[in-house]
Structures are given as structure tokens and as C-alpha cells.
Amino acid sequence: MKKTVSIGVFDSGYGGLTVLSEIVNRLPEYDYIYLGDNARAPYGTRSFEVVYDYTLEAVKELFERGCELVVLACNTASAKALRSIQQNDLPLIDPNKRVLGVIRPSTEIIGDLTQSGHVGILATEGTVKSESYVIELSKYAPTVKVVQHACPMWVPLIENHRHDSAAGRLFIEEDVNSLLSKDPKIDTIVLACTHYPILKEYIESILPSTVKVISQGAIVAEKLEDYLLRNTALTTKLTRSGSLHFLTTESATEFDKKASIFFGKEVKSEHIKL
Numbered sequence: 001m002k003k004t005v006s007i008g009v010f011d012s013g014y015g016g017l018t019v020l021s022e023i024v025n026r027l028p029e030y031d032y033i034y035l036g037d038n039a040r041a042p043y044g045t046r047s048f049e050v051v052y053d054y055t056l057e058a059v060k061e062l063f064e065r066g067c068e069l070v071v072l073a074c075n076t077a078s079a080k081a082l083r084s085i086q087q088n089d090l091p092l093i094d095p096n097k098r099v100l101g102v103i104r105p106s107t108e109i110i111g112d113l114t115q116s117g118h119v120g121i122l123a124t125e126g127t128v129k130s131e132s133y134v135i136e137l138s139k140y141a142p143t144v145k146v147v148q149h150a151c152p153m154w155v156p157l158i159e160n161h162r163h164d165s166a167a168g169r170l171f172i173e174e175d176v177n178s179l180l181s182k183d184p185k186i187d188t189i190v191l192a193c194t195h196y197p198i199l200k201e202y203i204e205s206i207l208p209s210t211v212k213v214i215s216q217g218a219i220v221a222e223k224l225e226d227y228l229l230r231n232t233a234l235t236t237k238l239t240r241s242g243s244l245h246f247l248t249t250e251s252a253t254e255f256d257k258k259a260s261i262f263f264g265k266e267v268k269s270e271h272i273k274l
């Protein structure tokens with residue numbers, strides 16, 4: 001049997017499935033392995049060291065399972081672990097393998113989306129504290145004014161499927177209002193956590209129609225396509241049998257029950273230990 005050389009997609013839990021679904025829509029021919037570290041989610045309130053250690057473990061696991069390229073479909077991991085992995089670990093593990101994140105692709109286009117030049121970032125505490133969006137936006141859209149707001153309750157609410165409850169909606173509304181009160185001129189809000197797209201409709205419903213709400217999945221998928229076109233040495237190694245394999249560090253039954261909400265299709269996963 002021919003060995004599968006896949007694209008790995010990693011997240012602390014279910015959120016990365018919102019990115020994977022857009023990637024698979026755009027690039028269905030490749031083979032994919034998704035890994036959700038649900039047993040240790042959320043990452044958003046964890047220290048730099050812990051997020052780095054967990055993310056590196058996940059990346060190594062995906063490499064061992066035949067991935068040549070891993071997308072960190074998690075802003076927190078992209079903010080806290082990506083640079084160290086790219087600069088310090090990859091040269092030792094295998095300099096030909098690649099790890100990409102979700103922050104750079106998003107910040108590259110945010111400047112084109114806003115008319116007022118005022119952008120709001122909703123993210124985990126870890127992503128906000130890292131200032132990654134502020135730093136990256138100062139390179140790609142230096143005139144844009146960025147305001148961030150951390151939503152530490154959102155990932156636990158989503159992972160536990162409580163985001164649709166009255167209490168859950170109250171938390172979400174309060175956070176959205178806090179962001180807007182910091183800068184009422186915001187016309188573009190980036191959902192800078194891959195769990196948040198499942199709140200998009202609700203967030204839009206409580207905002208004036210002049211404010212755009214942006215999810216990252218489609219942006220990351222488009223940038224990945226560009227990347228694969230530009231990096232042919234890597235791309236030619238990838239196999240193309242259109243397979244999807246799902247791994248979780250939590251119970252597979254539990255994962256399968258909730259994953260379809262994020263992925264948009266039924267999922268059959270395998271439990272692994274990291």
C-alpha cells in the first residue's frame with residue numbers, strides 16, 4: 001500500500017475543524033490528518049511554556065504519522081509556539097518539513113477589509129496578551145487602528161456546548177459590547193480564535209449591519225493554496241487520495257458527537273495519547 005503523505009491540521013480542540021472544513025472545500029484532493037488536543041483544551045489561558053510544549057508534542061505526532069506540513073489551526077498555538085517551532089525545533093526535527101500558522105494569513109488581508117481603518121480582534125487571553133495581531137498588523141497595515149478584547153469564557157462555553165444557552169449568550173454579548181466600547185469606529189471584527197466561527201451568526205445579529213465579522217477559515221485555505229503553488233518541492237511530496245483522518249486526545253465518541261457542528265459533516269475519530 002502506498003504511504004500517505006498528509007497535511008496535518010492541529011488545534012487545542014474542535015475549533016480547527018472550522019479551518020479544516022474550508023481547506024478541504026478548497027483543496028479536496030490532498031490527504032489530511034486532524035488532531036484535536038481536546039483532553040487538554042482550552043489552551044487560551046495556559047502559559048507560553050505549556051502551550052509551546054503541548055503544540056510541539058502534537059506537531060511531532062503529526063510528523064510521525066506522515067505529515068510533511070502542519071497547519072496550526074489555532075491562534076493561541078500560532079501566537080505562542082509557532083515561531084519557536086519554526087526557528088528552533090524544525091531545523092533539528094527535519095528541515096524539509098513545514099509548520100504554518102493562522103495569524104499571518106489573516107493579518108495580511110485585514111487592511112483590505114476595513115473602510116474606517118478601525119479593526120477589532122476577539123481572541124483568547126493568550127492570543128491577546130501575545131500582541132501577535134498588533135505586531136503583525138503594524139507590518140501589513142500600519143495605518144489600521146487595532147483594538148483587542150479577550151474572551152476567556154468563549155472556548156469553555158463552546159467546548160461544553162453551552163454557547164447557545166441564555167447565560168452563554170449574555171457572556172458573548174458583554175464581550176462584543178466591551179470591544180466596541182473601546183473603539184466605536186470599528187467596522188471589521190476578526191474572530192481570531194478558530195472556535196469562534198460557530199458564534200458568527202449570533203455575533204452578527206447583535207451588531208449593526210455596518211460591522212463586518214470575519215472568520216479565518218476561508219482566508220487560511222486561500223493562503224494555503226498559494227503556499228502550495230509556490231512551494232513545489234513540498235507539494236510534490238504530498239499524496240492526493242482525498243482522505244481525512246481525525247485524531248483526538250479525548251474520548252473518540254465524545255469528539256464525534258460534537259465535531260460535526262464545527263466540521264459541517266459527520267466525523268469518525270480515533271483516540272490517541274500524546
Ligand code: DGL
Pocket residue numbers: 011012013015016041042043044045073074075076077124127155192193194195
Ligand atoms: N482554537 C483556539 C484558538 O484559535 C482555541 C484556543 C483555546 O484552546 O483556548 O485560539
